[in-house]
Amino acid sequence: MIAATLFGASLGQAGYVTGAGSARTAHLFDAPNGLEATVKVPETLDGLSDNSFVFTLTGSSNTTYRTYVVAIIISPDSAEVRKEWNTSIEGPMGPGPALKPVGIAAGELDYTVPNVPFRAQLRWNGTVLDSADFSIDIRFKTPPADGGLTELAIATVFFWGIVFLYAGYLHLNQRKLRAKAEALERALSPAGEGKDGGRSP
Amino acid sequence: MQPARLERILRLKIPFYIAAAVLQIAGIYLGLLWAPILSTGFSSPVAQRIFYFHLGAALASYVGFSVTLVGSVLYLRKRDLFFDSLSRDAAGLGLAFALMVLTSGPLWGYAEWGTPWRFDDARLMTYLTLGLVFVGYFAVRRSAPNPAERARSAALYAIVGYVLVPLSFLSVLIFRSLHPRVVLPGGGGIGPEGGMVVGICVTAAMLLFVALLLSRTELTLLEAKIERLQQGVEA
Numbered sequence: 001m002i003a004a005t006l007f008g009a010s011l012g013q014a015g016y017v018t019g020a021g022s023a024r025t026a027h028l029f030d031a032p033n034g035l036e037a038t039v040k041v042p043e044t045l046d047g048l049s050d051n052s053f054v055f056t057l058t059g060s061s062n063t064t065y066r067t068y069v070v071a072i073i074i075s076p077d078s079a080e081v082r083k084e085w086n087t088s089i090e091g092p093m094g095p096g097p098a099l100k101p102v103g104i105a106a107g108e109l110d111y112t113v114p115n116v117p118f119r120a121q122l123r124w125n126g127t128v129l130d131s132a133d134f135s136i137d138i139r140f141k142t143p144p145a146d147g148g149l150t151e152l153a154i155a156t157v158f159f160w161g162i163v164f165l166y167a168g169y170l171h172l173n174q175r176k177l178r179a180k181a182e183a184l185e186r187a188l189s190p191a192g193e194g195k196d197g198g199r200s201p
Numbered sequence: 202m203q204p205a206r207l208e209r210i211l212r213l214k215i216p217f218y219i220a221a222a223v224l225q226i227a228g229i230y231l232g233l234l235w236a237p238i239l240s241t242g243f244s245s246p247v248a249q250r251i252f253y254f255h256l257g258a259a260l261a262s263y264v265g266f267s268v269t270l271v272g273s274v275l276y277l278r279k280r281d282l283f284f285d286s287l288s289r290d291a292a293g294l295g296l297a298f299a300l301m302v303l304t305s306g307p308l309w310g311y312a313e314w315g316t317p318w319r320f321d322d323a324r325l326m327t328y329l330t331l332g333l334v335f336v337g338y339f340a341v342r343r344s345a346p347n348p349a350e351r352a353r354s355a356a357l358y359a360i361v362g363y364v365l366v367p368l369s370f371l372s373v374l375i376f377r378s379l380h381p382r383v384v385l386p387g388g389g390g391i392g393p394e395g396g397m398v399v400g401i402c403v404t405a406a407m408l409l410f411v412a413l414l415l416s417r418t419e420l421t422l423l424e425a426k427i428e429r430l431q432q433g434v435e436a
Contacts, residue, residue: 152248
């Protein structure tokens with residue numbers, strides 16, 4: 001990432017990612033036109049909610065007006081599950097930023113999978129100018145009506161069940177072994193032999 | 202270890218049980234009823250409270266496996282079977298706490314993710330592998346013919362297997378995973394009240410671990426005493 005940060009802008013076709021967690025940001029470039037596109041993509045997406053990815057196009061003094069297409073693609077290299085959301089955005093004339101969101105509606109990502117391949121892409125005139133590849137975790141779960149109270153109750157019972165079972169096992173075994181040790185000590189001691197001798201034939 | 206010194210240590214069992222019980226009761230009350238519900242970032246905010254016990258149990262299991270490592274190294278250096286017994290007892294206790302982790306975690310996962318387990322998640326799999334490695338530790342013990350050979354092979358196995366402890370602990374930072382980071386860098390955090398409850402629950406789990414380990418050591422000593430007495434009776 002350091003190399004990408006250092007050389008990305010000058011190489012042109014070298015999108016990269018900075019930040020972590022909810023601050024993770026993809027950077028894409030149209031170097032000949034002096035333009036950078038950024039979009040924040042959190043590491044985890046909640047499939048139950050709407051997800052909006054706002055692309056910000058920032059130009060420079062020599063940036064000329066172009067109509068770009070910005071896209072986010074899930075599983076870009078898998079023909080069976082590939083899914084793309086895109087929109088066209090009018091780039092700035094000069095440095096002024098241009099913003100436009102690409103949205104994924106709630107329920108479209110209806111699965112829970114970690115490390116899903118993800119690509120942010122910048123296109124112009126049918127040509128891919130730059131891409132940044134990384135991965136996201138997708139969570140999709142209808143929240144339980146009780147907020148997970150049932151699971152909490154079961155987990156608590158399991159937790160304390162294991163503690164009490166283990167402590168009970170230790171306690172019962174100690175009692176049993178102590179009794180056995182006392183019996184053996186009695187059998188070994190002269191007084192014990194005397195008592196036992198009195199009862200034996 | 203000298204018997205008199207060991208006796209003195211074992212007498213600490215009761216204070217440890219009392220302190221663990223007091224903190225556990227406080228932890229149950231605070232964790233289940235008092236701590237604020239974290240609705241941001243969680244679709245099952247009530248189930249999130251499992252975390253307070255889950256983390257303590259996970260750390261206690263790591264401590265258990267660490268004591269196993271220390272006991273194993275000491276056995277190999279001193280050839281004192283007491284350290285072998287200590288390693289075995291700590292490994293068993295570590296597995297008991299690991300069982301708590303491996304039941305509470307999937308229950309939370311089911312509430313939060315809709316699935317109790319993901320076999321492609323590095324964080325979950327490294328911990329499961331760690332647990333299985335220490336199950337294997339007991340299999341190694343059973344396969345050795347005599348106490349010295351058993352202690353030696355188990356110690357070597359534990360030392361090699363311990364590599365998974367730091368790997369599992371750091372896996373949430375090393376690998377991309379659905380498992381939340383919560384209190385680690387990049388995590389969402391749990392606020393000051395949640396942090397206090399975590400502190401209490403983790404301390405309670407550690408005290409409980411020490412109390413149970415002392416009880417288990419006492420039991421091991423009783424077993425050894427009975428073996429000696431039986432030899433005396435037979436002689």
